[in-house]
Amino acid sequence: MDSQSIATMxxxxxxxxxxxxxxxxxxxRHHFEDIxxxxxxxxxxxxxxxxxxxxxxxxxxxxxxIFRNWYHPAFVAGSNxxxxxLGTTNTAVLIGSSFTMAMAxxxxxxxxxxxxxxxxxxTIVLGSVFLGIKAVEYHQKYVDHHxxxxxxSIQEFVHPTNPKAIPLAPDMAEKTQLYFFLYFAxxxxxxxxxxxxxxxxxxxVARASRGAFTxxxxxxxxxxxxxxxxxxxxxxxxxxxxxLISRYR
Amino acid sequence: MTEKTKQTHQDSExxxxxxxxxxxIFFALLVLTALTTGISFIDLGVFNAVIALxxxxxxxxxxxxxxxxxxxxxxxxxxxxxxxxxxxMLLISLTMTDYISRAWGMx
Numbered sequence: 001m002d003s004q005s006i007a008t009m010x011x012x013x014x015x016x017x018x019x020x021x022x023x024x025x026x027x028x029r030h031h032f033e034d035i036x037x038x039x040x041x042x043x044x045x046x047x048x049x050x051x052x053x054x055x056x057x058x059x060x061x062x063x064x065x066i067f068r069n070w071y072h073p074a075f076v077a078g079s080n081x082x083x084x085x086l087g088t089t090n091t092a093v094l095i096g097s098s099f100t101m102a103m104a105x106x107x108x109x110x111x112x113x114x115x116x117x118x119x120x121x122x123t124i125v126l127g128s129v130f131l132g133i134k135a136v137e138y139h140q141k142y143v144d145h146h147x148x149x150x151x152x153s154i155q156e157f158v159h160p161t162n163p164k165a166i167p168l169a170p171d172m173a174e175k176t177q178l179y180f181f182l183y184f185a186x187x188x189x190x191x192x193x194x195x196x197x198x199x200x201x202x203x204x205v206a207r208a209s210r211g212a213f214t215x216x217x218x219x220x221x222x223x224x225x226x227x228x229x230x231x232x233x234x235x236x237x238x239x240x241x242x243x244l245i246s247r248y249r
Numbered sequence: 250m251t252e253k254t255k256q257t258h259q260d261s262e263x264x265x266x267x268x269x270x271x272x273x274i275f276f277a278l279l280v281l282t283a284l285t286t287g288i289s290f291i292d293l294g295v296f297n298a299v300i301a302l303x304x305x306x307x308x309x310x311x312x313x314x315x316x317x318x319x320x321x322x323x324x325x326x327x328x329x330x331x332x333x334x335x336x337x338m339l340l341i342s343l344t345m346t347d348y349i350s351r352a353w354g355m356x
Contacts, residue, residue, distance in 0.1 A: 036263065039263065040323060040325065040326075043322070043326055044325060044326060044329060047326060047329045047330060047333075048329065050333075051329070051332075051333035051336075054333055054334075054337050055336075055337065055340070058337050058340065058341065061341075062340075062341055062344055065341075065345070066344075066345075066348055084286065084289075088282065088283075088286045091282050092279060092282055095275065095278045095279060095282065096275070098275075098278075098312065098316055099271060099272075099274075099275040099316075101316075102266070102271045102274075102315075102316045103268060103271060106265065106266065106267070106268060106271070109263075109265045110265070225316075225317075226317055229312050229313075229316045229317045230317075232312060232316075233309045233312050233313070236305050236308045236309050236312070237302075237305050237309065239282075239285075239305075240285060240289075240301035240302060240304070240305050241301075241302075243289075244285060244286065244289035244297075244301050245289065245297055245298040245301045245302075247289050247290060247297075
């Protein structure tokens, strides 16, 4: 029915002539054909957002790649001041939080409210443990004067205490600031994503406990899951690049 | 390992991934993490970086395919992910081509 006929024949609008008679769930938007199309559109939109995030972190990865090749000795020396035990523990913790998030999506699909809230809370706990361990590592960098621009000291790189380390000339030792700048930029931006994620998780737990996602409307949980797994993937690449590939042997 | 729920749209039937799949991927990711940390203590020259990044790519693929359900998703979503990775690789390649051909002796 076009606008002309609506204007001239308003009586045809009531009853069966209406485009639809609200036989769909409340969470389905009117401009979608059905729930399947709505879920597909929501997933697609979320993935397009995640692609912009890949480009955002991609710039940092590219900078790391170029500067690591230019100032390789400084990047090796900087990398070896990181604590590989804490780094590996954090990787395992973050993978665990991705697992609990995946289980939260499953719980929402199965419409189990208690289980959904439990897995969302476990994800918050594991995410917070990750940030706690990261804070311990950041504090160690502060104690060692390895934060660029904040009383940065090249002492450890010119006169290394580690017997395996190769002493650097002072001009190359200064370039370790570039390694630590990238370290703080990359892990800091990753941590910021996790803090935002934990904020959203608290909001989702509040709504989930009122049953918002266990009556068929799983899309917010599923899309948040995509975000959380994406943050996990960023760490999966940060971990070998920052901690592993330049060890002294 | 997956159970299909009712088909709601011609292109996008909803799959629910079962917990055993998530558990298997979780343990695979933990084993690969232990493996990549272990290998980093062995001196393999340039292959240390190659192997570490290969394991990272494998781990990321497992997360994308199973935790993020792309293995069970429609062609549209598979193509979206592929297009994003392709664009990223393209931008990195163009930038590196520029650096390799200009900064003589630095690479």
